[in-house]
Amino acid sequence: MKKVSIFILLAVYLAACTPAARRGVELDGTRWRVQLLEDQEILADTFLTLKFEEGKISGSAGCNRFGASYTIRSGGNLSIEMPYRQLQLCNEPVGVMQQEDRFIEIFRRVAKFRVAGDQLSFLDERGNVSKYTLQFEAGEFFGTTICRDFRGRYQAEGDSMQIFYLEMTNDVNCDETMALEEGRFTTLLGETEQYNVCADRLEINTMRGKKLVFVAEGGE
Numbered sequence: 001m002k003k004v005s006i007f008i009l010l011a012v013y014l015a016a017c018t019p020a021a022r023r024g025v026e027l028d029g030t031r032w033r034v035q036l037l038e039d040q041e042i043l044a045d046t047f048l049t050l051k052f053e054e055g056k057i058s059g060s061a062g063c064n065r066f067g068a069s070y071t072i073r074s075g076g077n078l079s080i081e082m083p084y085r086q087l088q089l090c091n092e093p094v095g096v097m098q099q100e101d102r103f104i105e106i107f108r109r110v111a112k113f114r115v116a117g118d119q120l121s122f123l124d125e126r127g128n129v130s131k132y133t134l135q136f137e138a139g140e141f142f143g144t145t146i147c148r149d150f151r152g153r154y155q156a157e158g159d160s161m162q163i164f165y166l167e168m169t170n171d172v173n174c175d176e177t178m179a180l181e182e183g184r185f186t187t188l189l190g191e192t193e194q195y196n197v198c199a200d201r202l203e204i205n206t207m208r209g210k211k212l213v214f215v216a217e218g219g220e
Helices: 096-109 176-190
Strands: 004-006 012-016 031-037 049-053 056-060 065-073 077-080 112-116 119-123 133-137 140-144 149-157 160-168 192-198 201-206 211-216
Touching: 031 096, 077 112, 160 176, 176 192, 176 201, 176 211
Parallel strands: none
Antiparallel strands: 004 133, 004 211, 012 031, 012 119, 031 049, 049 056, 056 065, 065 077, 112 119, 133 140, 140 149, 149 160, 160 192, 192 201, 201 211
């Protein structure tokens, strides 16, 4: 089975609301809607949006509006100031404020951007959009998170998949943010129920209706 790595975990996977493909790599004047935030789809009935205009970025973080200044330099380098946002508290849907906090925190780590067609990706300072890997082999799987390595056993039949166990294989001191992100990922992976492979994409659906999206790295 091919080795695959999660497609967008560090940052966000966005679809264009305006014809960005015809603008090359220009962001000014474009609008985007977030489709994937780190390892999860956006909560139902919430919208995360971005608008780039004259050095300013603005949009909806799911509950509150936000805004910030941004600067684009040569080589696709992008810096975004830590956004300000409104202070409204939303109770529904469950998890909307946690989703908003994760979305806002991402801007602190953005160092580059990449536009492919009508899709925009944010990258870290090393140019990574992928920090999680997953490899299957003879009923076992192996991989890495943003912090540690893991392994486990699985069984697949048809489009159904069950994870029997998952364990971390090394001990590394992670900061609180990384530990939380790693925990979200391993919890979702452990709840795998169904999978789908389409071209170079692997989609894993969980028992709670969440989704992990991976893209093949190549190799057998």
